[in-house]
Amino acid sequence: MDVIVIGAGPAGVFAARRAAELGAKTTLVTREEFGGMGATDGPVPVRTLAHAARLIREARQLSQYGIAVSEPMLEYMRLLARVREVVNDVRNFSLRPEDMDRLGVTVYEKAGTARFVDPHTIETESGLRLQADKIILCAGGMSRRLSVPGFELTSTHTDAWSATAVPPSMLVIGGGATGVQLASIFNAFGSKVQLFQAGPRILPTEDEDVSAAVAASFRGAGITVREDFGTIESFEKTPSGVRMVFSKGDTPDSAEAAVAFVAVGWVADSAALNLATAGVETDARGYVRVDASLRTSAPHVYAAGDITGRLMLVPQAIEGGLVAATNAVRGASTTLGDLVSPIGSFTDPEYAQVGLTEAKARETHDAVVAVVRFDETTRTIIDGRTSGFCKLIADRATRAILGCHVVGERAVEIVQVVAVAIAAGMRVDDLARVPLSFPTYAAIPGRAAYHVAQQLNLGVEGQAYAPA
CATH class of the missing domain: 3.50.50.60 (FAD/NAD(P)-binding domain)
Incomplete structure (x- = not known):
């Protein structure tokens, strides 16, 4: 063949x-x-x-x-x-x-x-x-391209990675995964970044608390974040770069920068x-x-x-x-099953998730939620990385782990621990009993699992649980 x-x-x-x-x-x-x-x-x-x-x-x-x-x-x-x-x-x-x-x-x-x-x-x-x-x-x-006048004046993420110099300023249109990576990386490199999201929040597929935390951190780092900014009318060339003309309702507005990167879908x-x-x-x-x-x-x-x-x-x-x-x-005999799919991004701060968001979980489950803040975990305090949290979601009746959402240092690595637990069919109290090394980032979801187990009165005290 x-x-x-x-x-x-x-x-x-x-x-x-x-x-x-x-x-x-x-x-x-x-x-x-x-x-x-x-x-x-x-x-x-x-x-x-x-x-x-x-x-x-x-x-x-x-x-x-x-x-x-x-x-x-x-x-x-x-x-x-x-x-x-x-x-x-x-x-x-x-x-x-x-x-x-x-x-x-x-x-x-x-x-x-x-x-x-x-x-x-x-x-x-x-x-x-x-x-x-x-x-x-x-x-x-x-x-994805936009059907607006002047779109040819904009760039894509490909152009960003291949630029020969860090632009002094940039517009990033699109607050999904690609857009926030662009904004975060080039802000760290010294660009003055304005991030625009047409919807009500950046990272719209993430848990709402994650979106809010990343947006707040971006603003604290000097990135201008414009959510629900309106409709793009056109892009125009200026002596120093490009202008985006947009409006919200009957109110016209515009923003200018040396370059404009569009990341509005794939x-x-x-x-x-x-x-x-x-x-x-x-x-x-x-x-x-x-x-x-x-x-x-x-x-x-x-x-x-x-x-x-x-x-x-x-x-x-x-x-x-x-x-x-x-x-x-x-011959067509093998099917692509429902894979456990952890997702994350190496922005500042990092964010990551696996499973259902809290809102989705509550639609179909009696969900139990625990949040462990990074200012109360040992490894993050040692490393001086105390901004962020780990949210763990479980089903009250079955004790199944439904989802995990993390913002902060090593978020992408932390979520992998929960992805393995979900793939293995572990219950939340099973995860709480795993003696994860101390002090580590990997132990943080173990602590969250312990708090969920406490809410469910599962009696994990005295077991192999070690604090994060």
């Missing part, structure tokens, strides 16, 4: 590996370089810049601990060189392109955009023409694939429709990753690629 995989991000890489392992003659075609957006334009470069921002913040904290140093100074071009090093190392050592050679996968990099010319044949901008019995679409996504990168030729259906946003086995409306075509519009995270993309490839080669 011949299999073509289109796209070499996490979904595509693991789909190609799996198809080859199952004995298919596999070809991997990518528009740009091996690794896709995840390695070259997403989590890897973003996290590298965020780490630099963290180092700046930590350097400014040194005097609290009796360490005298001069004020840190960012050399942005050297940082970008480090970003390139990290991207190359991740591509070479984490994604392991040599595995493709070992498995016999034929890889075509920088092939340009691929398109169907008939149901089993694709053609690329570079002139490749390939045929296969099964095709797996892993072409990813791209930033859509499938599917328009150029000529999917109709293969009989592949999409929804209104261009996402490829798939069933539980990740098969499209065309029985010989499967899809995984961002192009499907499902939870657009690297672990889920990898799992989707494995499922799609397995079913493409063996």
Whole structure:
């Protein structure tokens, strides 16, 4: 059997590996370089810049601990060189392109955009023409564009990561995960940042307490946060940059900066694939429709990753690629289950979550909630990182852990502990009894679990619980 995989991000890489392992003659075609957006334009470069921002913040904290140093100074071009090093190392050592050679996968990099010319044949901008019995679409996504005059004057997150200098000021339009990362990182680098969110709160998919805490921290750090700001009318060029013209009701307003970054959503990168030729259906946003086995409306075509519009995270993309490839080669018998999916961002402050928000939990459960503040946990006090909290939510009747939401230092790492507990089917009192090391960030959700167990009169005192 011949299999073509289109796209070499996490979904595509693991789909190609799996198809080859199952004995298919596999070809991997990518528009740009091996690794896709995840390695070259997403989590890897973003996290590298965020780490630099963290180092700046930590350097400014040194005097609290009796360490005298001069004020840190960012050399942005050297940082970008480090970003390139990290991207190359991740591509070479984490994604392991040599595995493709070992498995016999034929890889075509920088092939340009691929398109169907008939149901089993694709053609690329570079002139490749390939045929296969099964095709797996892993072409990813791209930033959503706005239909307003002057939009061409704006930039995307891709432009932000590849800028050659830190802009003195910036507008960030969109208060979701990408927008808040842009705002946080470049604020740490010295930009004067204005963050705009059309809805009533930034991070609208997070727990309401998380959104409020991050917004308050951003304002305290000097970021202007404009929530429910109105409707964008246009973007205009100014002598020093760009102006955004907007209005709320009948009240006109505007904001100016050196650059304007728009991060108002993510859509499938599917328009150029000529999917109709293969009989592949999409929804209104261009996402490829798939069933539980990740098969499209065309029985010989499967899809995984961002192009499907499902939870657009690297672990889920990898799992989707494995499922799609397995079913493409063996037949549609494996389904993509309900994965436990921790989500977080390396902003300042960090935020993270897994499971249901408190509001969602209360809609369908008799929810019990405990909040542990970071100014009352030992490790955060030691580290001087006392802003934030950990909220744990459980079901009163079943004692099941329903969700966890964290704002503050190491939030992303903390939530992983609860994600494992949920995946393992642990009850909240089970988590409370785990003797997590002291003093650690990982022990904080254990303390929250202990407080929930106390509310439920579960008698965890005297067990292996250790305070955080």
